Every structure is written in C-alpha cells, then in structure tokens.
Amino acid sequence: MAxxxxxxxxxxxxxxxxLPHHAYSTSAFLDEQQVVFGAEAQxxxxxxxxxxxxxxxxxxxxxxYIDHPSTWEFDPPLIDKHxxxxxxxxxxxxxxxxxxxxxxxxTAALCGRDLVIATDLPEVCPLLEKNLFxxxxxxxxxxxxxxxxxxxxxxxxxxxxxxxxxxxxxxxEHGCITHIICSDLVYFPELMAPLLRTLLHLTSLxxxxxxxxxxxxxxSYKIRSLSKETPFWSAFxxxxxxxxxxxxxxxxxxxxxxxxRFGSDTGDDGDLAFIFVARRRSESLNWMIPSEDxxxxxxxxxxxxxxKKYDETFETLLLMGLGE
Numbered sequence: 001m002a003x004x005x006x007x008x009x010x011x012x013x014x015x016x017x018x019l020p021h022h023a024y025s026t027s028a029f030l031d032e033q034q035v036v037f038g039a040e041a042q043x044x045x046x047x048x049x050x051x052x053x054x055x056x057x058x059x060x061x062x063x064x065y066i067d068h069p070s071t072w073e074f075d076p077p078l079i080d081k082h083x084x085x086x087x088x089x090x091x092x093x094x095x096x097x098x099x100x101x102x103x104x105x106x107t108a109a110l111c112g113r114d115l116v117i118a119t120d121l122p123e124v125c126p127l128l129e130k131n132l133f134x135x136x137x138x139x140x141x142x143x144x145x146x147x148x149x150x151x152x153x154x155x156x157x158x159x160x161x162x163x164x165x166x167x168x169x170x171x172x173e174h175g176c177i178t179h180i181i182c183s184d185l186v187y188f189p190e191l192m193a194p195l196l197r198t199l200l201h202l203t204s205l206x207x208x209x210x211x212x213x214x215x216x217x218x219x220s221y222k223i224r225s226l227s228k229e230t231p232f233w234s235a236f237x238x239x240x241x242x243x244x245x246x247x248x249x250x251x252x253x254x255x256x257x258x259x260x261r262f263g264s265d266t267g268d269d270g271d272l273a274f275i276f277v278a279r280r281r282s283e284s285l286n287w288m289i290p291s292e293d294x295x296x297x298x299x300x301x302x303x304x305x306x307x308k309k310y311d312e313t314f315e316t317l318l319l320m321g322l323g324e
Contacts, residue, residue: 007188008050008124015051017042020060036131037099045097045127052096052124058184058220061263061273062100065220067107071250074262076277078179078218088114089163091215092181093148093198095120098128100183102135105143117159119148151194151293156201176212177202182219192232193293200239200289203280214280217242220263222273230314231297237311238302239287242278244317 017039035041037055045053065078079088092101101118118128128145136143146162148155163177180202185195201207203214217240223229236242247262263274290301299309 056184058222062183062220063103088178090179091117094185098131116143122147150198160207177215180217217278219276233314234310235297237313239284240278242276245275
C-alpha cells in the first residue's frame with residue numbers, strides 16, 4: 001500500500017496544530033499529555049508525518065465520547081455495562097498521533113484482560129509507538145501498535161491471528177474484536193474504498209468468530225465536502241447499519257435535557273461533526289465482496305447481486321436533522 005504514503009503529504013500542505021474547542025471535555029487529559037499531544041508535539045509530528053502528526057477535530061469529539069462528565073448520558077454508550085466481564089478489544093484504524101487510543105487505554109480499558117490496538121501505515125507506527133509509550137504514565141501496557149494499511153487483507157488477518165482469533169492448527173476461535181474505532185477517516189476519495197474494504201475484512205470470517213457478536217464500529221466524522229464524502233456512506237450503508245449517537249445532560253436542578261445529536265457544535269467554522277455507531281448487516285456476510293474499488297463503492301456485490309446500488313441512510317439522516 002505504498003501508493004497511499006504520499007497522502008500524508010498532499011500538495012500545498014499547510015496545516016497547524018489544533019487544540020480542542022471549549023465544547024469538548026478533553027482539557028484535563030490534554031493538560032496531562034501536553035508533551036505528547038500539545039501544540040509543540042503536533043508541530044513536530046506534522047513536520048515528520050504530515051497530516052498523521054496533527055490531532056483532528058473528530059478525534060476531540062471521540063475523546064469526549066470515551067471520557068465525559070458523569071452528568072452526560074449517551075445512547076448508545078461506548079461500552080455496554082451489561083456486558084462487563086467480557087474481554088474487550090478496541091482496534092483503532094488510522095490512529096495518527098494516538099490521542100484516541102491513549103484515551104481509551106487510560107479510561108475505557110479498565111480490566112486487565114482488555115486490549116487497545118492502535119494501527120496506521122507502517123511509516124506512521126513509530127509516532128504511535130513513541131506517543132503511546134509516553135502517554136502510558138501508569139504503565140498499564142494495554143495498548144499495542146500494529147501496521148494496518150487500508151485495503152490490505154494481510155495486515156488485517158495478521159492482527160486477527162496475533163489476537164488468536166484464528167488458531168490455524170484446529171480452526172478454533174479464542175476471542176474477538178469488540179470495538180472498531182474510526183476517527184476522522186472519511187476525507188480523501190482515494191481512500192474510501194480501501195477503508196470500507198478493511199472494515200469488511202475486520203467484520204468477516206475469519207477475523208471474527210461465528211460464535212460472537214459483530215464488533216461495534218464507532219465512527220467520529222466531520223463533514224468537509226459532502227459531494228466527495230457521500231459516496232462512502234452510500235456504499236457503507238449497504239453493508240452496515242448505523243445510527244448517530246445522541247446525548248442528554250443533567251442540570252444543576254437534577255433535570256434531564258432533551259436528547260440531541262452529539263457533536264452538533266464543532267466550533268467556529270460551522271461544519272458538522274458527529275459520531276455514528278454501526279454494525280455489520282448479518283445478511284451481508286454471504287455477499288461477495290468485489291475486488292475492484294470502483295465496484296465496491298458502486299454497490300456491486302451488495303444484496304447478493306452484481307448491479308450497482310447505493311444506500312440512502314446517510315442522506316435520510318441529513319434530511320431529518322441527523323436523528324434529532
């Protein structure tokens with residue numbers, strides 16, 4: 001997947017470090033982790049790793065979903081408390097600086113059996129290794145770094161094998177990925193089909209067990225160009241069902257607010273950012289995944305047919321105010 005490397009350094013790259021908008025509840029975390037994710041660290045990261053060295057808007061939104069005030073209630077929550085006791089494996093795609101993986105490792109992976117796997121292109125993994133090591137002040141050692149180029153079946157299956165999801169000697173499954181984390185990944189048209197293909201790899205046999213439920217996919221996303229980004233959602237919705245996360249808050253009088261879509265306020269630029277929670281459609285496990293990217297984005301193979309098609313969930317959510 002070397003052809004994707006240059007996308008971290010697009011022509012006329014001119015980006016600067018991004019610190020969170022006041023609406024996000026990450027200030028305490030960033031105060032602790034300035035040396036890793038602060039402005040100076042981002043400047044150095046951008047110089048060496050391009051766009052992978054910057055913290056992006058949807059990453060801050062995701063960290064607020066992971067770790068939030070006790071007065072906030074989400075539907076659905078990141079972690080189902082009724083499933084406590086089950087080993088949790090959080091696999092993040094396109095981890096970049098590692099800020100989201102670090103927050104999960106610090107906040108969510110509380111059980112000694114739990115694991116966080118941060119992934120990115122092989123050339124970005126050194127940045128992840130360094131940042132996650134420094135951020136792990138408590139020496140929890142629950143975070144691993146592994147290469148995963150989008151679209152690479154070998155990278156995806158290597159992680160599955162390492163997790164002992166597949167025991168080649170007898171075919172027995174030993175566990176499963178419970179959460180797939182995606183933060184600000186839908187932007188370059190060239191990467192949309194490879195991203196979707198990797199999500200399909202990670203939710204198909206043998207990456208997941210037929211005896212376990214499908215991983216929950218959590219996607220934080222900021223709209224930048226609807227015309228360029230909608231084709232991803234039109235194809236994604238054929239294979240995955242998804243819904244926006246909503247939130248309500250308890251005020252000083254102990255009264256609950258109305259449910260509202262989480263992420264409506266993204267800052268001064270007026271662009272929308274929000275979080276989707278998705279699961280693989282069970283019927284899609286029997287569909288043939290096309291080998292050509294243009295066919296995958298065109299819906300070929302979905303619904304078990306070779307014709308082109310698209311899903312309207314994303315457009316419907318937009319028209320309905322994204323599930324308010």
